[in-house]
Amino acid sequence: xxxxxxxxxxxxxxxxxxxxxxxxxxxxxxxxxxxxxxxxxxxxxxxxxxxxxxxxxxxxxxxxxxxxxxxxxxxxxxxxxxxxxxxxxxxxxxxxxxxxxxxxxxxxxxxxxxxxxxxxxxxxxxxxxxxxxxxxxxxxxxxxxxxxxxxxxxxxxxxxxxxxxxxxxxxxxxxxxxxxxxxxxx
Numbered sequence: 001x002x003x004x005x006x007x008x009x010x011x012x013x014x015x016x017x018x019x020x021x022x023x024x025x026x027x028x029x030x031x032x033x034x035x036x037x038x039x040x041x042x043x044x045x046x047x048x049x050x051x052x053x054x055x056x057x058x059x060x061x062x063x064x065x066x067x068x069x070x071x072x073x074x075x076x077x078x079x080x081x082x083x084x085x086x087x088x089x090x091x092x093x094x095x096x097x098x099x100x101x102x103x104x105x106x107x108x109x110x111x112x113x114x115x116x117x118x119x120x121x122x123x124x125x126x127x128x129x130x131x132x133x134x135x136x137x138x139x140x141x142x143x144x145x146x147x148x149x150x151x152x153x154x155x156x157x158x159x160x161x162x163x164x165x166x167x168x169x170x171x172x173x174x175x176x177x178x179x180x181x182x183x184x185x186x
Contacts, residue, residue: 010135017125018142022150025049025118027180029151031087032114033158034176041106042155048111050148052119054140060126061136080184086117087178091171119147121184 029045037045122143129139 011138014129014134014139014142015146017129018146019150021053021122021125021143022146024121024180024184025053025147025151026154027176028086028114028118029154029156030158031154031174031176033155034161035158037155037159042152042159045111045114045155046148046152048115049118049151050144052115053122053147054144056119056122057126057129057140057143058136060123061129061134061139063123063127077185080181080186084178084181084185086114087174087176087181089174091174091178095171118151122147 028049029042032045033042125143126139
């Protein structure tokens with residue numbers, strides 16, 4: 001039977017991991033919020049990103065019981081590449097004006113791609129946690145709640161400062177995604 005110190009230690013560890021994963025969702029939210037977004041879309045994106053932050057680690061934990069840590073690094077690299085590509089696309093769209101369409105977060109496809117891109121790293125963390133038999137329900141609850149809340153916080157913050165940045169808001173948001181993507185790859 002686990003003692004209280006082990007339970008508290010695991011809960012704190014999972015909380016810090018959830019916060020780290022939530023920063024990815026925060027950066028995406030900040031980038032999109034800089035382009036301007038409606039409150040209803042903020043709530044919808046926060047919910048879907050939170051849902052993906054539950055489903056991806058679940059898949060990772062179950063996979064972690066079956067495979068080694070090889071997929072963990074590949075999934076994190078894939079998340080970084082997706083963020084870099086989204087960031088470059090946003091910056092390109094900003095400088096080209098209306099000629100290039102940015103990924104539309106209001107469409108189902110755009111929403112799913114964005115949610116997947118910030119949640120795929122939760123899959124790799126789930127693999128690791130599955131190998132170490134972490135508390136499954138605490139893990140997915142923390143990941144889902146913090147992923148959703150931090151994405152909404154980023155969206156709201158980006159929305160608030162977007163008026164001050166004018167036409168450069170999308171380029172700034174793209175640069176933020178690009179930088180976070182590079183950090184994930186390294």
